[in-house]
Amino acid sequence: MFVEITNEPRDYAWGSTTLIPELLGVAPDGRPQAEIWLGTHAGSPSRVVGRDGDLRDLVGELPFLLKILAAGTPLSLQAHPTTAQAQEGFARENAAGIPVDAPHRNYKDPHAKPEMIYALSEEFRALCGFRPVTETRTVLDAVRPGLLPGLRADADLPATFEWLLSGHPDVAEVVAEVTAIARDADGDSWATVRLLAAHYPGDPGVVISLLLHTVVLAHGEALYLPAGNIHAYLSGLGIELMGPSDNVLRCGLTPKHVDVPELLRIVDFTPVADPRLAPATADGLAVFAPIGAGWELLESRGERDLDADAPALLVVLDGEADAEGMQVAAPGFGAAADARVRLDGRVVIARAV
Numbered sequence: 001m002f003v004e005i006t007n008e009p010r011d012y013a014w015g016s017t018t019l020i021p022e023l024l025g026v027a028p029d030g031r032p033q034a035e036i037w038l039g040t041h042a043g044s045p046s047r048v049v050g051r052d053g054d055l056r057d058l059v060g061e062l063p064f065l066l067k068i069l070a071a072g073t074p075l076s077l078q079a080h081p082t083t084a085q086a087q088e089g090f091a092r093e094n095a096a097g098i099p100v101d102a103p104h105r106n107y108k109d110p111h112a113k114p115e116m117i118y119a120l121s122e123e124f125r126a127l128c129g130f131r132p133v134t135e136t137r138t139v140l141d142a143v144r145p146g147l148l149p150g151l152r153a154d155a156d157l158p159a160t161f162e163w164l165l166s167g168h169p170d171v172a173e174v175v176a177e178v179t180a181i182a183r184d185a186d187g188d189s190w191a192t193v194r195l196l197a198a199h200y201p202g203d204p205g206v207v208i209s210l211l212l213h214t215v216v217l218a219h220g221e222a223l224y225l226p227a228g229n230i231h232a233y234l235s236g237l238g239i240e241l242m243g244p245s246d247n248v249l250r251c252g253l254t255p256k257h258v259d260v261p262e263l264l265r266i267v268d269f270t271p272v273a274d275p276r277l278a279p280a281t282a283d284g285l286a287v288f289a290p291i292g293a294g295w296e297l298l299e300s301r302g303e304r305d306l307d308a309d310a311p312a313l314l315v316v317l318d319g320e321a322d323a324e325g326m327q328v329a330a331p332g333f334g335a336a337a338d339a340r341v342r343l344d345g346r347v348v349i350a351r352a353v
Contacts, residue, residue: 001058001059001324001335001336001337001338001339002308002321002322002323002324002326002334002335002336002339002341003048003049003051003055003058003326003334003335003336004048004049004050004326004328004332004333004334005038005046005047005048005049005055005313005333005334005335006046006047006049006333007036007037007038007044007045007046007047008036008044009033009034009035009036010033010034010035010036010037010044011031011032011033011034012032012034012035013032013034013073014032014034014071014072014073014074014075015032015033015034015035015070015071015072016032016033016034016070016071016072016237017030017031017032017033017072019033019070019072019121019236019237020033020036020068020070020237021033023068023070023120023237023331024331025331032072033070034069034070034071034072035067035068035069035070035240036067036068036333037065037066037067038065038066038067038068038313038315038333039055039062039064039065039066039244039313040054040055040056040059040060040061040062040244041065041244043246046333046335048335055335058335058337059311059335059337061244062244062311062313062352063243063244063294063295063352064241064242064243064244064294064295064350064352065241065242065243065244066239066240066241066313066315066350067239067240067241067242068120068237068238068239068240068315069117069233069237069238069239069240070236070237071233071234071235071236071237072235073199073235074195074196074199074200074232074233074234074235074253075232075233075234075253076205076232076250076251076252076253076254076256077127077205077208077209077230077231077232077250077251077252077253077254078230078231078232078248078249078250078251079227079228079229079230079231079249079251079263079266079267079268080112080113080114080115080225080227080228080229080245080247080248080249080266081107081112081113081227081228081247081249081266082112082227082228082266083110083111083112083227085227085265085266086107086109086110086111086112086113086245086247087110089106089107089247089262090107090108090109090110090247091110092107093105093106093107103256103257104257104259106247106249106257106259106262107247108245108246108247109245109246109247111243111244111245111247112227112243112245112247113227113242113243113245113246113247113248114224114225114226114227114242114243114290114292114293114294115224115225115240115241115242115243116222116223116224116225116240116241116242116277116288116290116293116297117217117222117223117225117233117238117239117240118220118221118222118238118239118240118241118288118297118299118348119217119218119219119220119221119222119236119237119238120219120236120237120238120239120317121219121236121237121238122218122219123216123217123218123219123235123236124216124217124221124233124235124236124237124238125192125214125215125216125217125233125234125235125236126214126215126217126223126231126232126233126234127192127209127212127213127214127215127230127231127232127234128212128213128215128223128225128229128230128231128275129212129213129225129229129230129231129271129272129275130157130211130212130213130230130269130270130271130272131211131212131213131271131272132154132271132273133151133152133153133154133156133157133271136151136210136211137151137152139187139189139190139210140210143181143185143190144177144181147174147177147178147181148160148174148207148210150163151211154269154271157211157269157271158264158267158269160211161208161211161264161267161269162260162264164204164207164208165204165251165252165258165260165263166260171204171207172202174207175202175203175204175206175207176202178193178197178206178207178210179193179197179201179206181193182194182197188214188216189209189210189214191214192209192214192234193206193209193210195234195235196209196253199253200252200253203252203253204252205232205251205252205253208230208251208252209232212230212231213272213274213275215275215276217236217238217276220286220299221276222276222277222279222288222297223275223276223277224275224277224288224290224293225275226268226290226292226293227266227268228266228267228268229268229275230251230267232253239297239315239348241295241297241350243293243294243295249262249263249266250263251263251267277290279299283304284300284302284304285298285299285300285304286298286299289353294352294353295350295351295352295353296350296351296353297348297349297350298348298349298350298351299346299347299348299349300343300346300347300348300349301345301346302344302345303342303343303344304342304343305340305341305342305343306321306336306340306341306342306343306347306349307340308336308337308338308339308340308341308351309338310337310351310352311335311336311337311351311352312335312336312337312349312350312351313333313334313335313349313350313351314328314333314334314335314336314341314347314348314349315333315347315348315349316328316329316330316331316332316333316334316345316346316347317330317331317345317346317347317348318330318345318346319343319344319345319346319347320343320344320345321334321341321342321343321344321347322341322342323336323339323340323341323342324339330345330346
C-alpha cells in the first residue's frame, strides 16, 4: 500500500506566516501556519488523498507522529516525562478526578514523548539541554562576574533552576538585569536572551535560557530531545518526529500552566556536551536513530528502492516517490506499508524500529 496523504496547517500563534507556504509552493494567506501533522494521532489524523476517511483506516495507529514545524516566534520552554513518570502521573491525576482537558492537567496520556527536530531551513534555532556550568559561567563572567552567584558547579543547577521559577522578587531583578546586559553583549546566548526578552519580557525563561545550549542547526542537521530535556524551538522550519503523546510540562515563555513541583520531578539536570544527533550511514541512507526512542528518521538522496515492511511516512522534498501506480511528487507527503517504494530525489522517511 502506498498513498498520498495531506493535512491542514494548524494556526498556532507562534507559527510562521511564510515558511510552510514556501515549502509547499503556495501563496501565504497572512495567517500563522505552525504545524502540519502527518500520522494517525487522534488530534489531527492525516487525510488520504482521493479516498474517504483518514490514514487510521489503512494502517491503524502509528507509534509515532511526524510534524512539519514552522516557528515564527519562540515556543514555550518545556520538558516531557519518561514512560514510567507518565504512567504514574496519568493514573494519579485520573484518581484525583482532574478532567483530561483541564488547563492545569499535566498528563494527558500514559506515554512518553521523545522527540527530534531535523532542520529544513538554512538555520533552525533552538534551546536544548543544560550545558556544563563551566560554559555558562564563562558566558556570564565575561560580562558580569557577579551574576547568578549561586551557580558555580553542575550540582547547583537544580537549586538555581528552582529559584528562577520561585516567583521571588529578586528573580524579576535578575531578569531585568540580564535583559539590559544582553542589549550590548555578543554571542548566540545573548542573541537568544534578546529574542526571548522581546517576546516574553520579564519571564524567568529569559534567564533560564543562559543555563541551556543555544543550538543553531544547519539545513539537514538534527537535535534529539529525550525525556527530561528542557528545550524550546526558537525559529525556523523543520521536521519533528516524536512519540504520539500530549504530555508537556512547561517552565517558561508561556501564559499556560506551570507546575513547578511536578516539573522538578521529571527534569534531567545532567549537562550534555552537545545535544546534536549525528546520523549514521546505512546502505547510502543517513539514519537518525535515537537510542530507545522506538522510531528513526532516514534521509534518502538520489535513486533507490525502499522496502516499507512496516508502516512508514514519507516527506518528498525533491523529486518523487512512487509505488503501485501511485506517485507523490515534491513537495508532498506519502504513507507506505507492505510496499516497495521507488525514491528519486530527496526524501525523508519516518518509521518504527
